[in-house]
Amino acid sequence: MIEFIDxxxxxxxxxxxENISFKINDGEFICVIGTSGSGKTTIMRMINRMTEPSKGKILIDGEDIMEKNPVKLRREIGYVIQQIGLLPHMTIYENITLVPSLLKWDEEKKRSIAEELIKKVDLPVEYLDKYPSQLSGGQQQRIGVVRALAADQNIILMDEPFGALDPITREALQNLIKNIQKEMNKTVVFVTHDMNEALNLADRILIMDMGHMAQFDTPENILKNPANDYVRGLLGEDNLNKAKTSYNSVETIMIRNPVAINEAKTTREALKLMRKKRVDTLFVTDAKNVLKGVVGIFELGKLGRVDTYVSEIMNDAVSITNTTKIIEAIHLIVELGYRNLPVVDEKGKLVGIVTRASVVDTIYNNIIGGDGDD
Structure with missing residues (x-):
């Protein structure tokens, strides 16, 4: 637990x-947000003593951080910044294992953790031998996330890590860090200036205003009950309107049993299924119905032949889980332009699909009220 006391x-x-007090529970994803000069970055930097408090106490698991060696403290806390900070003269492996090397881990342990983590961010193990300049900006940012996890620190600080990335890469990395955080039960303190990013990622959001804590609550409670006009301004009218929609899971609006094809089928069989079901896109699954990808009619058209396996031409599929809230699906479909989203369960099995039409119906019914005869 992290605790700020006055x-x-x-x-x-x-x-x-100025004189703030709050607690962050173990395993929470906390976003800190506010306008420029609000104190959000200062709060984060005080946790690892990059900036030291003038008064009050900051406790980590009940221990005053001012009584700890600052270098030792920082090695126990992961840190990801917008500029990534990969060392260009070091390989990706050396960058990932920088802190474990300082902690005198043996080579076998370092190699094992590096290979495990690079797989978690969907990059091949072979990339460990590359240098940062050989990777794209998004790939480098994934390595920055991995490096913060490599020494198995329980607390990860992230200072606007995705601010310089394009929207699609940014969305993918947001989903990635949230999934890893849940899986590894890390406590994340994430500074951002983007309210949509905070609403999508956070378990709770700390909103700062000129050095004061304006509100600290769950995204749902902040949207439903903004503390004052400043918070309302940060949220914006679009988000406040969306708050009127249901916070139920997407299970309540998804279409069940979407059209899918096994990855071992041929493109000829995919075309036949598309024609039969009158669809232009198929989700690709394995023998256990785990979602593996997506294939569209245009990819098949470019191929020029029908004797290839679907698994060889499918693209990655951006998916949501059946516990995803409707408001998150609205963000993906309406603001990021996804036409539809496959829904998977906790085992990755395809259980449904949320379409643009179903999201529009939800917005209409909840905001307008469903009186569609005017």
Missing amino acids: VAKIYKTQTAV
Whole structure:
């Protein structure tokens, strides 16, 4: 647990943070948000003593961080920044294992954790031998996330890590870090200036205003009950309107038993199924109905032949889980332009699909009220 007790940070000419108190539970994903100069980055940097508090106490698992060696403290806390910070003269493996090397881990243990983590961010093990300049910006950012996890720190600090990325890469990395955080039960403190990012990622959001804590609550409660006009302004009218929609899971609006094809089938069989079901896209699954990808009629048309296996030409599929809230699906479909989203269960099995039409119906019924005769 991280606990701030009456903490302030005072510089010569201004107070950056003034007498704030709050607790972060183990395994929580906390987003800290506010306008420029609100104190959000100061709060995060005080946790690992990159910035030291002027008064009050910060406790980690009941221990005052000011009583710990700052270098030792920082090695126990992962840190990801927007500029990525990969060392260009080191291989990806050396970058990932930088802190474990400082902690004197043996080579076998370092190699094992590096191979395990690079797979978690969907990059091949062979990339461990590459240098940062050989990777794209999005791939480098994935390595930055991995590096923060390599020493198995329980707390990860992230300072606007995806701000410089394009929207599609950013969305993919948001989903990735959230999934890894849940799987590995890490406590994440994530600074952002993007309210949509905070609403999508956070278990709770800490909203800062001129060094004061304006509100600290779940996304749902903040949307339904913004504390003041400042919070309303950060949320924006679009998000406030969306708050009127149901916070039920997408199971309540998804279409069950979507059209799918086994990865071992041929493209000829895929075309026949598309024609029979009158669809232009098929989800690809394995023998256990686990979602593996997606294939569309245009990919088949470009191929020029029908004797290839579906698994050889399928694309990755952006999916959501059956516990995803409707408001998150709205964000993906309406704001990021996905036409439909496959829904998977906790084992990755395909259980449904959320379409643009079903999202539009939900917005209409909940915001307008369903009186469609006017």
